[in-house]
Amino acid sequence: MTDTILDVRGLSCPLPVLKANRILRELPCGTRLRILATDRASVTDFQVFCRETGHALVSFADENGIFSFTIKRRS
DSSP states (O other), X not given: OOOEEEEOTTOOTTHHHHHHXXXXXXXXXXXXXXXXXXOTHXXXXXXXXXXXXOOEEEEEEEETTEEEEEEEOOO
């Protein structure tokens, strides 16, 4: 199974989280969403978002200012 990818590079808070939330609501339980962002605030935003919604932050990486998050939709 491949991850769904959401590219929100260039968007500022709160848009990356809002767009991710909209997609996660439509995905089947247990599937993963990979998000690419450039807003530094998104690092904290996605940690808080996952903690508050019950989704799992599976991975995070910072590659030259492009932040990559993989979130597994809650069951």
